[in-house]
Structure formats: C-alpha cells, structure tokens
Amino acid sequence: MWPLEFISEEDFTAHVKATIGKYGEKLESFDLKRFNKNIIDPIKLIFDKTVYQVS
Numbered sequence: 001m002w003p004l005e006f007i008s009e010e011d012f013t014a015h016v017k018a019t020i021g022k023y024g025e026k027l028e029s030f031d032l033k034r035f036n037k038n039i040i041d042p043i044k045l046i047f048d049k050t051v052y053q054v055s
Contacts, residue, residue, distance in 0.1 A: 002009040049055070 004012070007015075
C-alpha cells in the first residue's frame with residue numbers, strides 16, 4: 001500500500017531516478033584531497049561575522 005495520496009509510487013520512483021541521474025559525478029565518493037578543498041576557514045568566518053554583523 002502506497003501511503004502518499006498526492007503522487008503515485010511509480011511517479012515518485014521515476015522522479016527519484018531522474019534526480020539522482022542529474023547529480024552525475026557529484027555523487028562519486030570523495031577522496032581526502034577532494035574533501036579538503038571544502039575546508040571552512042574559521043578566521044574568515046569570524047571576520048565575516050563581525051564585519052557583516054550576522055550570526
């Protein structure tokens with residue numbers, strides 16, 4: 001039994017497959033070098049918070 005009334009199970013499954021297909025290589029596993037490209041700079045974060053007065 002499919003519990004959702006606003007979308008059929010078939011349409012939901014098709015949508016999920018299409019969404020995953022659009023991610024492409026972004027879903028590839030990360031190696032350490034690729035992971036480290038996304039490190040947040042804590043000093044810049046503190047600076048931006050103070051300068052722009054945001055939390």
